[in-house]
Amino acid sequence: xxxxxxxxxxxxxxxxxxxxxxxxxxxxxxxxxxxxxxxxxxxxxxxxxxxxxxxxxxxxxxxxxxxxxxxxxxxxxxxxxxxxxxxxxxxxxxxxxxxxxxx
Numbered sequence: 001x002x003x004x005x006x007x008x009x010x011x012x013x014x015x016x017x018x019x020x021x022x023x024x025x026x027x028x029x030x031x032x033x034x035x036x037x038x039x040x041x042x043x044x045x046x047x048x049x050x051x052x053x054x055x056x057x058x059x060x061x062x063x064x065x066x067x068x069x070x071x072x073x074x075x076x077x078x079x080x081x082x083x084x085x086x087x088x089x090x091x092x093x094x095x096x097x098x099x100x101x102x103x
Contacts, residue, residue, distance in 0.1 A: 036071040037080075044069075048098030049079050059083060059092065 042064040045053075053059045062083040070078045077096050082088040093101040 038069050040067050040069045042067050042081075045079055045081075046096050046098070048096065049081075049094045050098075052094060052098035052100065053081070058090075062089060065089075 042050075045067060053064075063085060065082040065084040065088050067082075068080040070080055072078060078101065079094045079096070080091060081094065082091045084090075093103065095101060
């Protein structure tokens with residue numbers, strides 16, 4: 001009985017030690033230069049951005065596939081919008097005033 005308890009204890013310590021080793025290798029790296037990116041609904045875009053999209057021939061003819069609000073390290077908001085029906089055809093970035101930004 002004591003041998004069985006000893007074998008059980010050794011196996012438990014071996015398993016716990018292996019799990020602890022694999023957990024310690026997973027380190028979360030947070031960069032101070034990382035942007036804050038949140039997916040938003042197209043209807044939540046600022047009015048100026050929506051007006052710019054609807055005024056351009058290329059963008060008004062395609063639905064918005066995905067829209068993101070990105071807050072950069074200086075606190076400015078940028079809107080990254082991917083256009084397409086079933087897949088992304090192209091992506092554009094706009095500032096909060098609706099001006100298109102170059103990559």
